[in-house]
Amino acid sequence: MKKIAFILALVFVSFGILGCSKEKAIEKSLYKNGGEWKIDIYNTEIFDQSTDTLMYSEYTTNAGSIEFYENGTVIWKITLSGTPNYFGGNWINSEDQITMIINGSVEFYKLVEHSKEKISLTRDVIEDSDGDGVFIRQNSVLELTKVE
Numbered sequence: 001m002k003k004i005a006f007i008l009a010l011v012f013v014s015f016g017i018l019g020c021s022k023e024k025a026i027e028k029s030l031y032k033n034g035g036e037w038k039i040d041i042y043n044t045e046i047f048d049q050s051t052d053t054l055m056y057s058e059y060t061t062n063a064g065s066i067e068f069y070e071n072g073t074v075i076w077k078i079t080l081s082g083t084p085n086y087f088g089g090n091w092i093n094s095e096d097q098i099t100m101i102i103n104g105s106v107e108f109y110k111l112v113e114h115s116k117e118k119i120s121l122t123r124d125v126i127e128d129s130d131g132d133g134v135f136i137r138q139n140s141v142l143e144l145t146k147v148e
Contacts, residue, residue: 022095029116030093033148035068037119039078041143049126049135066144074100109142119144 030037042063046056064078068091076087089102098109098121113120123140 023093026095026111026114027093029114029146030068030091030098031070032116033146035070036147037066037068037144038147039063039065039142040145041141042078042080043142044138044140047137047139049137055136065147074102076102117146 040061040063042058042060044056044058045054047053048055058080060080063080064076064084067075067077069075072090072092074089074091076085078085078087087102089100091098091100093099093111096111098111100107100109107123108125109121109123111119112122119142121140121142121144123138123142126135126137128135
């Protein structure tokens with residue numbers, strides 16, 4: 001009888017461990033230990049969609065940090081073109097994407113790589129950013145390292 005109880009307990013513990021979804025594991029790793037991630041690389045390119053002409057590009061290393069909080073808030077501290085910027089908003093994730101609402105704008109980042117120490121995100125979007133009928137394509141890459 002003790003063997004059966006032990007085996008059943010082992011089965012339930014195994015299901016508990018295996019039952020943790022990839023989505024939930026990513027979520028926890030984002031906000032664990034303070035939730036601060038250093039922006040090692042920020043690379044973005046903006047093209048005129050109709051002519052495929054490069055309009056703007058920026059490649060920055062040590063660009064700042066992103067802080068994810070358990071309550072779903074996020075704070076970006078990023079320096080672009082020598083200017084420090086601070087953005088706040090909210091975040092949510094799935095197993096292959098992190099969605100952030102920053103200053104009222106919804107931004108979808110594809111989760112290319114994820115570990116407890118490193119995250120690689122990409123963002124590819126086509127939009128009429130200022131409502132003038134000119135569409136732009138923005139490609140961005142973020143490489144993040146966990147701050148302990």
